[in-house]
Amino acid sequence: MTDDATNATQFLLCSNCFVDEGLRIDSSKHGIEQEGECPNCKSHGGKKLTREHVLGIAHRFFVSGTTIRFDYGAAPRVQCNEYHYGKSDISPSPWLKNDVKLIEDTAKIGFFHYGPRFWMLGEVEPLKALQDSATRSQIIDRVLKEYPERILEKEELFYRVRVNPQRPAEPDEYDSPPLHVAGKGRLDSAGFAVMYGSQDIDICIHECRATAEDDMYVATLTPVRGLRLLDLTAVLKEEVTEFESLDMAVHMLFLAKSHSYEISRDIAIAARGADFDGVIYPSYFSLLRTGGRPFETAYGLSLRRFHPQAEQYAKAYMIPNFALFGRPIEQRNVTVKCINRMILTQIGYLGHFGPVAY
Ligand SMILES: [Zn+2]
Structure with missing residues (x-):
């Protein structure tokens, strides 16, 4: 040896x-x-x-x-x-x-x-431009141009979980919430309903903050026709540093809390204006679900951008969610294939330790 x-x-x-x-x-x-x-x-x-x-x-x-x-x-x-x-x-x-x-x-x-490095604290030019209402639309135009489109094909399945629905057996309970309550989420806004779903059932449970006491149901949904989605989970190939990276800006946007929602809502509105049926976006709970660490670096360089297998690395720590515009069940773009009651028997926390002082 x-x-x-x-x-x-x-x-x-x-x-x-x-x-x-x-x-x-x-x-x-x-x-x-x-x-x-x-x-x-x-x-x-x-x-x-x-x-x-x-x-x-x-x-x-x-x-x-x-x-x-x-x-x-x-x-x-x-x-x-x-x-x-x-x-x-x-x-x-x-x-x-x-x-x-x-x-x-x-x-x-x-x-x-x-x-x-300051980019790790959000000093990313396109992200700063997104936060400024005067320059936001220029960056959103780039998002629409530079991110790819993905078709959610007819027969592909995805899930939507509801907590305590009034009529759990009725398919229309699983449509987007009614218009008058729209505007509270990451991508819906006042007068613009959005249906949230995912192909990962565990993420659906996280996203609706369900607890063991809730009465939960999961609908299995499928598109009636191919749906045209803007794929914001893609890893952009760029020849710039983290400080100028649109990829890093969008990545950080979807890992941020509710103070960022006004930006993501404007992206959704612009995508609808460009005739998309919805967007695919990285779940806020991606890191919790995959055990990933936020913005990992080696010698100050982002692994998401500079890892030898950057794309596989980024995808391994990301769970895609769907946001479909409007009321897709009522509009007959999506159909309910099956509804199940869901019983939570175990809610797990995994973690590790750190020092209290350093
Ligand atoms: Zn020992």
């Missing part, structure tokens, strides 16, 4: 080596069950950790675990790499100090306060 291969399989630490409870639980989840004494703490019961495991723990706990969201974008407060080994500048809680040192010496890395 080469040195590298030996190192890759060599156990250096175990989950009992750490004092911080979050690090103990995380390393116990990801480590390997293996008989024998830990070379560091000499205990027998902990899950064994290679250098790769320790690097994974370091990223989850200190990078992902210190990530803060902004109005648009998100960035970690702490980063680590081999160049900072021996030059660490973070100030962890007293119980975490030795754990930090152990991770640094084992993985030969150093933790440091990260000054994020």
Whole structure:
């Protein structure tokens, strides 16, 4: 075996080596069950950790675990790499100090306060232009031109979940909400109804914020004819930096909260004006559903844009939703194939830990 291969399989630490409870639980989840004494703490019961495991723990706990969201974008407060080994500048809680040192010496890395690239905080020119009502329409024109169209074919299936409908067996209960209540969502506006659906049932449940007490129903829907949709989940190929990227602007827009809705609503209105039947857009819950991390970077570059398999990378962390304009069931563009009652038996939360101070 080469040195590298030996190192890759060599156990250096175990989950009992750490004092911080979050690090103990995380390393116990990801480590390997293996008989024998830990070379560091000499205990027998902990899950064994290679250098790769320790690097994974370091990223989850200190990078992902210190990530803060902004109005648009998100960035970690702490980063680590081999160049900072021996030059660490973070100030962890007293119980975490030795754990930090152990991770640094084992993985030969150093933790440091990260000054994020400004694009990660939403300093993206097309995004700023979208927020300004004077320049918004120019950018929306580009969105309509540069994003591809996708046909939702006749016979393709998608789902729509309703919580506590009055007449659950009636197909028209699954149409867009009536016009007088339109204007509360991400893409509908006053006087402009939109039907939200997805091919991922779990996302439908998230999107309607259902709980175990709700009476829930799911309609299986299918288009009556091919529907022309503007595909905002596409990854644009661009020759510009993140700061000028329309792709990054739209990506950030759909991961932002309700302060962004006036922009997405204007995009929907413009798409309807261009004779689209609806849009496909990335679910706000994409990261929760896929376990992705927001705006991941390597050396300050967006992985979404610079990953060797950027498109596959981006798609792996994105769940597409449909927004169909008008009242597609009433207008006979979509038909209800089946309706089921849905019983939630388990609602799960998955997570990991981060430090409280750094
Ligand atoms: Zn140990």
